[in-house]
Amino acid sequence: MKRKKFYLALFLFLLGMLGMLSILTLDIPLPEELVSILVEKFTPLQIKLLTLVNPTIILIIALIVGTLLYQKVNLSVPIIEKVVGIKQESPNLREIAIYGLLGGALTGLLLSILGLYRYISPTEFELLNTSLQLTLSARFLYGGITEEIFMRFGLMTLMVWIGAKFFKSTPVYVYWIGIVLSAFIFAIGHFPVVYQVVENPSIILIAYVLTGNFVGGLVFGWLYWKKGLESAFLAHIFTHVVLVITEKVFL
Numbered sequence: 001m002k003r004k005k006f007y008l009a010l011f012l013f014l015l016g017m018l019g020m021l022s023i024l025t026l027d028i029p030l031p032e033e034l035v036s037i038l039v040e041k042f043t044p045l046q047i048k049l050l051t052l053v054n055p056t057i058i059l060i061i062a063l064i065v066g067t068l069l070y071q072k073v074n075l076s077v078p079i080i081e082k083v084v085g086i087k088q089e090s091p092n093l094r095e096i097a098i099y100g101l102l103g104g105a106l107t108g109l110l111l112s113i114l115g116l117y118r119y120i121s122p123t124e125f126e127l128l129n130t131s132l133q134l135t136l137s138a139r140f141l142y143g144g145i146t147e148e149i150f151m152r153f154g155l156m157t158l159m160v161w162i163g164a165k166f167f168k169s170t171p172v173y174v175y176w177i178g179i180v181l182s183a184f185i186f187a188i189g190h191f192p193v194v195y196q197v198v199e200n201p202s203i204i205l206i207a208y209v210l211t212g213n214f215v216g217g218l219v220f221g222w223l224y225w226k227k228g229l230e231s232a233f234l235a236h237i238f239t240h241v242v243l244v245i246t247e248k249v250f251l
Contacts, residue, residue: 062154108242
């Protein structure tokens with residue numbers, strides 16, 4: 001079983017690194033004073049590679065935590081568990097896909113509605129969009145897969161496990177505590193980029209970033225709990241599909 005869990009972690013690591021490498025397609029905004037130091041010693045590609053060091057460490061930590069704890073609190077990665085031989089029964093692929101697609105569609109539509117905030121404070125939103133132009137690969141791979149490994153498989157699993165230890169059982173509210181806390185941390189984790197791009201963001205922009213990512217985190221966390229991590233992957237990816245479509249239509 002330990003070997004099979006290692007294969008599970010390795011499988012997820014490779015998926016997570018695909019998302020990590022997609023960051024190389026972005027022009028990541030960095031503090032000017034830091035850039036002025038780095039350009040003297042490194043090429044632009046090397047600087048981009050350096051930005052992957054911290055998230056790669058976080059990825060490894062999330063995988064270790066998630067792999068050790070997810071089964072202890074009855075969470076699952078059903079498709080990959082079947083592939084590596086942890087589970088013998090075949091996962092319900094249809095249900096995983098349907099819930100993932102519906103969850104992503106719902107989240108994408110909600111975020112599109114929240115995006116109407118941009119008409120209240122258009123200058124800030126334009127600055128944010130032009131400074132951080134997300135590529136499709138970064139949206140789908142880093143957002144849809146790597147972030148879910150960080151926040152759901154790693155952090156949410158840990159939160160639920162701590163709650164289970166504290167309450168000595170796993171009632172429904174323990175899972176919701178994990179879902180809500182990980183969703184909130186996921187949301188505020190986007191603030192550093194916002195403050196890097198917009199010096200004094202308005203309450204409108206802060207509310208949009210916080211609310212949008214928190215809502216997404218709730219949906220993805222519920223899917224991880226009820227349908228498995230792959231359903232959360234699919235929902236997060238399809239959220240971005242919907243957002244790309246609505247951005248093309250309405251912006």
